[in-house]
Amino acid sequence: MADPNTRQPTLVPCPMFNPGEDAKRLKEALRDPNKEVATVIAILTCRSASQRMEIVTVYKDQFNKDLYQEVKSGYSGKFSKVMRALLRPPFEYLAQEVKKAMAGLGTDEDVLTEVLCTRSNDNIQLIAAAFKSHFGKTVEEELDNEYKVSAEYKELLGMLLSGIRDERRECDTDKARKRAETIFNAETNAWSTETKIFMRLLTHEPYTQLRLIFDEYRKISGQSMEEAITTEFSGDLRNAMLTIVKCAINRSQYYAEKLESAMRGLRFDDYSLIRIIVSRCEIDLGSIKNEYLKIYHKTLYHQIQMGTSGEYRNALLALLGDP
Numbered sequence: 001m002a003d004p005n006t007r008q009p010t011l012v013p014c015p016m017f018n019p020g021e022d023a024k025r026l027k028e029a030l031r032d033p034n035k036e037v038a039t040v041i042a043i044l045t046c047r048s049a050s051q052r053m054e055i056v057t058v059y060k061d062q063f064n065k066d067l068y069q070e071v072k073s074g075y076s077g078k079f080s081k082v083m084r085a086l087l088r089p090p091f092e093y094l095a096q097e098v099k100k101a102m103a104g105l106g107t108d109e110d111v112l113t114e115v116l117c118t119r120s121n122d123n124i125q126l127i128a129a130a131f132k133s134h135f136g137k138t139v140e141e142e143l144d145n146e147y148k149v150s151a152e153y154k155e156l157l158g159m160l161l162s163g164i165r166d167e168r169r170e171c172d173t174d175k176a177r178k179r180a181e182t183i184f185n186a187e188t189n190a191w192s193t194e195t196k197i198f199m200r201l202l203t204h205e206p207y208t209q210l211r212l213i214f215d216e217y218r219k220i221s222g223q224s225m226e227e228a229i230t231t232e233f234s235g236d237l238r239n240a241m242l243t244i245v246k247c248a249i250n251r252s253q254y255y256a257e258k259l260e261s262a263m264r265g266l267r268f269d270d271y272s273l274i275r276i277i278v279s280r281c282e283i284d285l286g287s288i289k290n291e292y293l294k295i296y297h298k299t300l301y302h303q304i305q306m307g308t309s310g311e312y313r314n315a316l317l318a319l320l321g322d323p
C-alpha cells in the first residue's frame, strides 16, 4: 500500500547555487525596490530554506546589512510578508506565528492547532526550541497565561510539545484492535476519563499505528474516528483532535482543506495562506496541490491566481510551481 503521506515538494534546492552572486543581485535590486522585484522573487522563491539562510549570512558579510531588515524597509504589504517569511529560519518563523497567535487579548487557537497538531516530534521540538530562544520562555508558559483557552486543549498541546509520540513505523493489528476496543469502551466512562483516553491515543501512538486503530475502530463501532470525536467533544479540543486524526490519515489533504478555507469568504486569510505555502513548499506542497485538485476539482494555482494580485500573487505562484 502506498503511504498516503508520501511527500512531493514544489521547491527544491537550486542546483547551481552561488550565495555571493545572489547576495549581490539582491543588493542591486534593493537599491530601488520599485524596480527589479522580479529578481527578488526569482531568487528567494527558488532557493531552499538553508540556501536562503546562507544568502542572509553572505549578505551580512559582504554588505554589513541585515537582508531581512532591508526587505522590510524596501517592501510593504502582503508581498513584504511573504519575502520576510522566506528570510527567517523555518522553525523560527513558525515559532513567531505561534507567538502571534497568543499575542494580545485573545488567542488564535486555529493557528496553534494548525502549527502544533500537524507536525512530527522533532519538528515540534525545533519550533519549541526556537520559541524559547527567541522569547525567553516556553510555549507552555506562554499558553498558561492564555486564560480563555480550555484546560483540556492546553493539556493536549502540552502533550504534543513534550514530544511523547512514538514515531516508529509500527503496524500491529492485534494491538490496534485492543486499542480500538479501549476507545470504544471509553465512551461509556465519565467525560474526563474519556477525554484522557482519547488524548493519550492521539498523542502517543505512531501515525502508522493510528491508521490501523481507526480502521479497527470503524469495524467495532460502525463509525469513523472523526465521527466519534465530533460526537464526543466540542470547541478547540475537538478541532485539535480532528486535526491529528486527519494528519495521521492524510496530511496533504488536511492542508488542502486549510488552504480552501483560507480562501473562502469575502476576504482571504492571507496569513494562513502565506504560512502554509511558505512552510510546506519544501516538504509537501506538490502533494497538497494534488489533493486540492482531487477534492475541489480546480487547481490551487488557479484559485490563488484569481484571488490575489500584484507581486504578492507572483510570489505565491512562484512558490507553487507549475499550475
Ligand SMILES: [Ca+2]
Binding pocket: 101, 102, 103, 104, 105, 106, 107, 146
Ligand atoms: Ca493572548
